[in-house]
Amino acid sequence: MKRPQHLINRAGRRRWQAAAIVTAAALAAAACSSSSSSSSASSSTSGSGSSSAALTASAPGITPTQILIGSHQPLTGPAAPGYDEIAPASDAYFNYVNANGGVYGRKIVYKYLNDAYDPTTTASVVRQLVLQDNVYALFDGLGTPTHLAAVQFLNSEKVPDVFVASGCECWNAPTTYPETFGWQIDYVREGKILGQYVKQHFAGKKVAFFYQDDEFGQDGVKGLDDEIPASMVVSKQSYVDTNVNIAPQVAALRASGAQVVISFSIPAFTALLKLNSLKLGFSPQLVVSDVGSDPITLSGLLESFAKQGGATVNGNALTNGIITDDYLPSAGDTTNSWIALFTKVHNQYDAKAPLDGNVFYGMAVAYTFVQAMFKAGRNPTRADLVSAIESGLPQGPMISQFAYSSGDHAGATGAFIGIIKNGVEVQEGPVMTTDTSASGPITTYTGTEQQAPASGIPSP
Amino acid sequence: MQSLPRRLGVAVVVAVIVVFLSIKLDSFRDYQIAEIAVEVTAVAGLTLLTGLSGQISLGHGAFMAIGAYTTALLLLHLSWPFIAVLLLAAAVTAVAGAIVGAAAARLRGPYLAGATLMLGVALPSVAYAYQGIFGGDQGLNVAFTAPGFLGATFPLTRWQAWVSALVALITLVLLANLYYSRIGRTWRAVRDDDVAAALDGVNVAAARILAFVVSATCAGLGGALLAIVTGLVAPGAFTLTLSISLLTAAVIGGLGSLPGALWGSLVIVLVPTYVTDLATSHGLSSSVGSNIPVAAYGAVLILVMLVFPQGIQGGLQRILTLFTGPGPKTPTWRHPPTPSAEQARAGQHEKEGTS
Numbered sequence: 001m002k003r004p005q006h007l008i009n010r011a012g013r014r015r016w017q018a019a020a021i022v023t024a025a026a027l028a029a030a031a032c033s034s035s036s037s038s039s040s041a042s043s044s045t046s047g048s049g050s051s052s053a054a055l056t057a058s059a060p061g062i063t064p065t066q067i068l069i070g071s072h073q074p075l076t077g078p079a080a081p082g083y084d085e086i087a088p089a090s091d092a093y094f095n096y097v098n099a100n101g102g103v104y105g106r107k108i109v110y111k112y113l114n115d116a117y118d119p120t121t122t123a124s125v126v127r128q129l130v131l132q133d134n135v136y137a138l139f140d141g142l143g144t145p146t147h148l149a150a151v152q153f154l155n156s157e158k159v160p161d162v163f164v165a166s167g168c169e170c171w172n173a174p175t176t177y178p179e180t181f182g183w184q185i186d187y188v189r190e191g192k193i194l195g196q197y198v199k200q201h202f203a204g205k206k207v208a209f210f211y212q213d214d215e216f217g218q219d220g221v222k223g224l225d226d227e228i229p230a231s232m233v234v235s236k237q238s239y240v241d242t243n244v245n246i247a248p249q250v251a252a253l254r255a256s257g258a259q260v261v262i263s264f265s266i267p268a269f270t271a272l273l274k275l276n277s278l279k280l281g282f283s284p285q286l287v288v289s290d291v292g293s294d295p296i297t298l299s300g301l302l303e304s305f306a307k308q309g310g311a312t313v314n315g316n317a318l319t320n321g322i323i324t325d326d327y328l329p330s331a332g333d334t335t336n337s338w339i340a341l342f343t344k345v346h347n348q349y350d351a352k353a354p355l356d357g358n359v360f361y362g363m364a365v366a367y368t369f370v371q372a373m374f375k376a377g378r379n380p381t382r383a384d385l386v387s388a389i390e391s392g393l394p395q396g397p398m399i400s401q402f403a404y405s406s407g408d409h410a411g412a413t414g415a416f417i418g419i420i421k422n423g424v425e426v427q428e429g430p431v432m433t434t435d436t437s438a439s440g441p442i443t444t445y446t447g448t449e450q451q452a453p454a455s456g457i458p459s460p
Numbered sequence: 461m462q463s464l465p466r467r468l469g470v471a472v473v474v475a476v477i478v479v480f481l482s483i484k485l486d487s488f489r490d491y492q493i494a495e496i497a498v499e500v501t502a503v504a505g506l507t508l509l510t511g512l513s514g515q516i517s518l519g520h521g522a523f524m525a526i527g528a529y530t531t532a533l534l535l536l537h538l539s540w541p542f543i544a545v546l547l548l549a550a551a552v553t554a555v556a557g558a559i560v561g562a563a564a565a566r567l568r569g570p571y572l573a574g575a576t577l578m579l580g581v582a583l584p585s586v587a588y589a590y591q592g593i594f595g596g597d598q599g600l601n602v603a604f605t606a607p608g609f610l611g612a613t614f615p616l617t618r619w620q621a622w623v624s625a626l627v628a629l630i631t632l633v634l635l636a637n638l639y640y641s642r643i644g645r646t647w648r649a650v651r652d653d654d655v656a657a658a659l660d661g662v663n664v665a666a667a668r669i670l671a672f673v674v675s676a677t678c679a680g681l682g683g684a685l686l687a688i689v690t691g692l693v694a695p696g697a698f699t700l701t702l703s704i705s706l707l708t709a710a711v712i713g714g715l716g717s718l719p720g721a722l723w724g725s726l727v728i729v730l731v732p733t734y735v736t737d738l739a740t741s742h743g744l745s746s747s748v749g750s751n752i753p754v755a756a757y758g759a760v761l762i763l764v765m766l767v768f769p770q771g772i773q774g775g776l777q778r779i780l781t782l783f784t785g786p787g788p789k790t791p792t793w794r795h796p797p798t799p800s801a802e803q804a805r806a807g808q809h810e811k812e813g814t815s
Binding site for chain 2: 075076153213242
């Protein structure tokens with residue numbers, strides 16, 4: 001066995017001196033490329049001054065002409081399929097707003113960095129955004145394990161951490177994390193709504209859970225357990241997103257004789273679950289939480305994964321009949337005013353991306369942000385944005401109300417059940433709302449949906 | 461550089477440079493200095509293990525995980541002073557290194573690579589198995605603050621950079637001592653020809669185990685620093701990618717060279733950020749831009765291997781030799797094993813197999 005050839009270092013003094021000098025040179029070079037970090041003085045004259053007040057640099061990241069915000073997104077890695085469309089879609093909506101007058105005349109500049117769904121990278125890129133780029137706020141940071149690596153830092157730096165792209169219950173902690181706000185429905189509420197549907201429609205059937213082994217999956221299971229009697233549940237299998245071999249879990253699900261499998265998974269793992277089941281001739285009724293069920297993303301993943309394995313499948317045929325839930329209007333509902341607006345923006349600014357649920361998600365959350373910025377005033381400080389959201393926001397594209405108040409930083413409170421038919425999610429039954437407590441009732445939502453404004457931009 | 465005072469002198473000079481830079485640069489650059497120091501600490505041990513004692517490890521990320529989780533648990537539950545935490549984290553990883561090293565001493569080449577690979581892949585899963593202790597996927601938060609005497613406005617990132625750089629420098633000085641000591645010579649002897657070394661009275665197994673313990677300890681220290689720098693210890697941070705990137709840094713810098721560990725770490729930490737900035741500032745679409753750092757990483761690796769087969773440090777030495785002439789510092793190459801040595805080794809294997 002040969003080992004690699006090596007240099008035997010008989011170091012002389014000069015080499016070490018040279019090393020020290022070159023170190024200095026390299027570090028100095030790093031210095032040259034850094035920007036000066038003199039953050040702009042944040043003495044706001046008025047948070048919500050009169051409409052004639054001059055635009056000032058009222059907070060870090062805000063200048064008279066622009067608002068700089070940042071985000072961490074999985075542009076590569078296990079969570080990238082589907083989710084990598086979200087930030088460009090948000091950016092497309094911001095470009096639409098910028099082209100139509102901006103927010104009080106300021107343009108929104110959205111800098112999103114790739115964290116590859118790796119928490120250590122998230123910690124690094126978020127520090128880059130806050131310490132180097134001086135972003136005004138962190139917007140729509142994606143992922144539960146990833147954002148957990150950033151949330152403490154953001155709160156200690158007093159940077160608004162708005163509309164986290166994750167339904168973890170953990171973002172709703174106004175005392176520990178006063179700067180952090182959720183946006184989408186949290187996984188506990190989602191689990192309860194899905195659980196109630198399964199309990200009512202599959203009474204007497206054997207039910208199994210398949211979930212991502214982190215706050216995302218565990219919160220979902222918590223909600224499911226609140227609704228589904230333990231006697232119905234025959235198996236609970238989990239996966240970690242770094243290991244794509246889920247054959248053992250699927251075999252265990254099959255062995256349990258489950259007739260209904262409820263899955264709290266990201267899209268790639270929903271597709272793997274479906275394909276592994278197919279291989280074993282196991283075809284239970286699939287119930288998939290919203291984040292892992294976008295029909296267009298799923299269909300694409302199913303076809304590309306099957307192709308890698310040397311097989312050909314019809315993605316749309318495989319997604320047919322999957323039961324899911326949604327807190328935004330169905331992407332297939334072309335008569336909906338929001339879908340019409342977002343389709344228009346998509347065609348104009350983001351036409352290369354597929355027109356799917358991820359794109360609508362990105363635009364809807366961007367809409368809510370613009371709404372909040374208008375409410376924060378002409379020359380907002382960072383604290384103004386937080387108090388604007390805490391005083392409540394209109395639901396906008398959401399199909400239910402936000403929970404925002406000074407004591408509640410959770411986002412959407414309701415969802416409807418949908419069934420995927422021919423690659424489109426079709427609403428099944430009314431919007432249901434609930435809370436996160438085990439005993440909290442699930443009630444039919446009686447409020448009405450908002451219509452999209454004609455201009456496509458929220459009014460101040 | 462053969463004497464301790466000179467090594468200390470260089471360390472003090474570098475420390476002064478780091479302090480100067482950390483004050484001149486913005487907070488994010490301070491954070492990057494800390495990231496580089498973390499990487500250097502772990503890579504320095506690995507480069508000695510592979511370059512000096514001739515053992516390969518694809519699982520050093522696991523030792524970083526051990527150091528990081530030890531640190532997080534001690535700070536979380538016992539609130540020890542950081543220096544004590546650091547020492548205990550080092551001790552715990554040393555023990556882990558001794559256990560793995562004892563097994564590793566019996567393995568060579570691809571078998572050793574396979575065994576350490578398994579360690580690197582399997583160990584982070586322990587965090588999922590015992591969620592109550594290790595916090596599962598979301599990991600453990602690490603609270604680390606700058607000491608009060610520096611004032612309330614002292615940036616935390618600067619303090620992190622100082623602490624990490626100090627630990628990295630102390631590690632480098634200690635490793636340099638080992639490098640030139642009897643132990644370092646023993647490792648080289650074992651690497652070049654273990655049979656000959658054994659005939660000369662070297663305890664081959666003990667030398668290999670010691671090399672593993674030393675490098676594991678360095679990785680553990682790196683892990684401990686990583687915990688206080690990122691403020692979070694989660695299994696997602698200790699994937700196989702980390703282990704491979706440590707080895708990559710050692711190879712890019714120059715295997716077996718301590719300054720090389722620094723060059724490799726600079727490349728690993730700075731290139732992705734720099735390339736991402738470049739890609740975004742040139743308005744590339746996100747699907748292209750986000751893949752460019754990965755491509756650049758591969759390009760740098762190929763380029764270094766083509767231009768400087770002995771890594772950056774080897775390349776620098778070659779350039780230096782052009783100016784100063786070969787002199788007494790001509791690199792000495794080890795002789796390729798002769799067929800007879802190979803046969804002797806094969807015979808020894810058989811003997812080991814039957815015993």
